[in-house]
Amino acid sequence: MPTITTTAVNPGDLITAELMNEILRRLKALEGAAVAVPDVSKAVSLAEVQSALEGNLLHLGLVFNSEGRAIDLNKFHSSRQATDFVTWQIPQPLTSVPPGSLVHIGITLPP
Secondary structure, X not given: OOOXXXXXXXXXXXXXXXXXXXXXXXXXXXXXXXXXXXXXXXXOEHHHHHHHHHOOOOEEEEEEOOOOOEOOHHHOOOOOEOOOOEEEEEOOOOOEEOOOOXXXXXXXXXX
């Protein structure tokens, strides 16, 4: 997320899509409306999962491997890809949750 450091926009200032998306995310959070959990089962990388969640004001929670062990994300390269990467997620897709909620996933790792 970009840090918003300005309190005013002057004519001619560059307003990037990243900044505008951050403003929209913050407005949505202020409204207090529930958000729908996206279906991340088609994602092929952790980066795709995180992007889909952040776009809905959600955060990645715990990540488990196929043996049920939590994965240390500090040692996991987010661009690793696999077919059928996400095998399950909690909460389920389309569940309404408060903004900022965690979504936990189970993944398969490439050989």
